[in-house]
Amino acid sequence: MSKHVFLSGPPGIGKTISIQKATEVLKLSGIPIDGFYTEEVREGPLSRVGSGSSTARPEYRVGQYVVDLASFEQLALPVLRNVDLGSETRKVCIIDETGKMELFSQSFIRAVRQTLAGSGTMILGNTPVPKGKPLGLVEEIRSRKDKTKNRSLTKS
Numbered sequence: 001m002s003k004h005v006f007l008s009g010p011p012g013i014g015k016t017i018s019i020q021k022a023t024e025v026l027k028l029s030g031i032p033i034d035g036f037y038t039e040e041v042r043e044g045p046l047s048r049v050g051s052g053s054s055t056a057r058p059e060y061r062v063g064q065y066v067v068d069l070a071s072f073e074q075l076a077l078p079v080l081r082n083v084d085l086g087s088e089t090r091k092v093c094i095i096d097e098t099g100k101m102e103l104f105s106q107s108f109i110r111a112v113r114q115t116l117a118g119s120g121t122m123i124l125g126n127t128p129v130p131k132g133k134p135l136g137l138v139e140e141i142r143s144r145k146d147k148t149k150n151r152s153l154t155k156s
Helices: 015-028 069-081 106-117 136-142
Strands: 004-009 033-037 046-048 060-062 065-067 091-096 121-128 148-152
Touching: 004 015, 004 136, 015 033, 015 091, 015 121, 033 069, 069 091, 069 106, 091 106, 106 121, 106 136, 121 136, 136 148
Parallel strands: 004 121, 004 148, 033 091, 091 121
Antiparallel strands: 046 065, 060 065
16 A cells, blocks of 8 residues: 555646545545645635735745745644644545645645654645746655655546
């Protein structure tokens, strides 16, 4: 059995939907699950906002998106830091997604690395298709020599 499974593919191919469907099946099977999804929102941790925003916090952008790093970290970090706590059975941790927006957070990168190295948790996650400058953590995931499986989704 794989220790971790990561799906990759271009935007809109169905990575998040595939993970949501797999999560439903795992829950019905009684497998403990924790984690998070990153869905497009108009306001929130990963939000599309006009250029008229005036905040004192540093602004992180990916194309038309503004990343609310503090809100993202408040959501994702407690989940990742506590994923191995409180369960004696193997748990699945959903990480959707490990992409450019999420990788602005050094704390998130450290937490994902720690979860990848942990013994009691399987990660079901997704990564973007390589494009432009390589993303360090994404390349680490792709090149892991353990039982991590990387699967590409394509349109059929």
